[in-house]
Amino acid sequence: MRFEELERKAIELVVGGSIELYRLSNGITLSLRRPKKVGSGLKRSYDVEKNLQIWHKDKDGKEFMPNHLRILIDLYFKQLERNDLRRDFYHLFDRIFYGEDPREAVKGTENIIFKETRMPLEYPMYLEQLFMVEQTVGYSHESQFDPKYLFLHGWVRVAISGENEIDKLLWSATRSPPPVRFTCQDNKKHKRFNPRKKQLWYLDNEV
Secondary structure: OOHHHHHHHHHHOOOOOEEEEEEOOOOOEEEEEOOOOOOOOOOOOOOOOOOOEEEEEOOOOOEEOOOHHHHHHHHHHHHHHOHHHHHHHHHHHHHHHOOOOHHHHOOOOOOOOOOOOOOOOHHHHHHHHHHHHHHHHHOOOOOOOOOOOHHHHHHHHHHHHOOOOHHHHHHHHOOOOOOHHHOHHHOOOOOOOOOOOOOOHHHOOOO
8 A cells, every 4th residue: 555545544543452454475474563551672762653563474474573674674675686686676666765555566576586685575565664653653752854854765865876784784783773865865954965866866966
């Protein structure tokens, strides 16, 4: 579904509720949940009316909550294996960022096989959209980005670029905002914001 529809569904999700959103070709399902209780490890304030959780369920029933680093790890190794598709990866994930239904964006990629990564390309695409809505609905703190999920998408672009080793990529993505050249023209809070930007503008040498 498109981002606006997913955002509406997330906002309407009742406390204690769950909604399955995507089922992958390998049987994995991805869902959103609004838990009733705070986890014991959470130290900051907790609002059950806003908190969202993303859940991954294997076809054998095993469940866990992935985090955004899983997207970056998967994409980093996908671009290493299929460097010839790097520009296509940028296009695909930008389509998600700009609001398109990932089920539409992923069409035509079904025959792309990755020998070094377990997940099909649809997996990080669906996950990014889910984290986008989780950050929109659940993140109540001030952000230097508008939209807030540009923080994540900037790092997605960096992962696809392959310019950082995986160690540096993950370290930086948990502590710092992405390089401004990957975000400025999409960030409404930045002086270089450009509502008429061209596709893949961040690949230009000058920003």
